[in-house]
Amino acid sequence: MLIEVVNVVILALLAVTALAAVRLNDLFAVTMMFGIYSLLATIMFVVLDAIDVAFTEAAVGVGISTVLMLGTIGLVGRRARKVSHRPILPLIVVIITGAALVYGTLDMPRFTDPTAPVHQHLGPYFLNESPDQIGIPNVVTSILASYRGYDTLGELAVIFTAGIGVLGLLGLRRRKRPGHEGGAR
Amino acid sequence: MTIAGLYNYWIVILLMMTGFYVVIASGNLVKKIIGLNLFQASVFILYISLGKIADGHAPILQAGISNYSNPLPHVLILTAIVVGVATTSLGLALVVRIREAYDTVEEDEIHDQDESM
Structure with a gap:
């Protein structure tokens, strides 16, 4: 039961972090959001019994990836320009793809089904x-x-x-x- | 039971699509690569979710435990994480190189410079 609750909470936090990363234009903040996202994913892996994956993600996903991104930002500057045009077309593409994927999950075996x-x-x-x-x-x-x-x-x-x-x-x-x-x- | 059984997959799809959106909608090359990483990490969560068994334990064999989660997705994702960092570093190196050549990492400015040549 505890695992289900942790699962739901962590996934919700992941969603919030990812949406925050979309809205931010400061690349440093976006990178930090990515770091938090990876760390939450690491917790998720521990909850789902994948401790080896959690180790690797903590070292590589949170550590090395974030450092590489910070290094790049140091070289190219941290300001991303705001998107000037309305992103209608990307939104439509994303929603259609997401709907197709959700349709695909309906046949999938249920979570934790042995x-x-x-x-x-x-x-x-x-x-x-x-x-x-x-x-x-x-x-x-x-x-x-x-x-x-x-x-x-x-x-x-x-x-x-x-x-x-x-x-x-x-x-x-x-x-x-x-x-x-x-x-x- | 359906909603609870599919909740993980649906949230993961939301995360994937968030990353996908960042990749196609943002003009900044560094942000695009971060979006690609968000997409990637959510695919990892999808695979690990598939390997979980109710009341399972981590696949490290111990006496007295017989119910283990599936180790195969874990192995595949271990490989994928490391390969993901390799591709990320290559992508970021390309961004730095583009910045040297064009003095910007915004997609439309690069495009304008190419047009005006």
Whole structure:
């Protein structure tokens, strides 16, 4: 019962935070809203039994992402200009997409339903076989590093590629020449 | 029971659409990327919600407990969080680079500069 209440409250707070982030034009405040949002999501993950995800989100989502955004704001300035035109078209697109998604949820198994199809095949297999095949108590770790090890390897490839991309864009600094490329300055 | 059973999904959809709205409606590139992150984090909540079982425990095996939440969505989302930060950092690097070239991060001003060239 407590979990249901916490669940409802945290989700409501998430919604408020996200809507506040939409309305604000100070990028620093928007970033802080994102940090709060990630922190609330972390609490949500603890409530929903995903403690490994909560750890990662707390370190990476709240920590590194926010720091990266703050660093970017430091370089580009913190003022976002107000949108001058009425955002009718984006609103229509968003509402239609949201309505389609809500329609899609009507067929979904109910929240915390143990008979949902997703809990019938791989999940129980991992939970039953992991103690014998891998031998560590944390099933999430054994799936991450062993059953889906290639997935994690692919993840490393993505991070490596992103690192090369960031280095190429910013790190290997060519000296700024006045009036180069496009003469925007 | 229907409303209670679907409440999580509906709020998550609201959050997703909020992020989506920020991405398409705001002209500032940094705010767009923050919107993309909001969208992403709400997708994580959707997946973790799907893995929860009533009266389940965290999937760390202990004697005397037999009811665990599904560990598979947790693993997928662990991977997704890290990949998400990688893409975010690349996007923010692009924003910094655009700022160097155009001296602005507002979409319409960049567009005007491209037109007037």
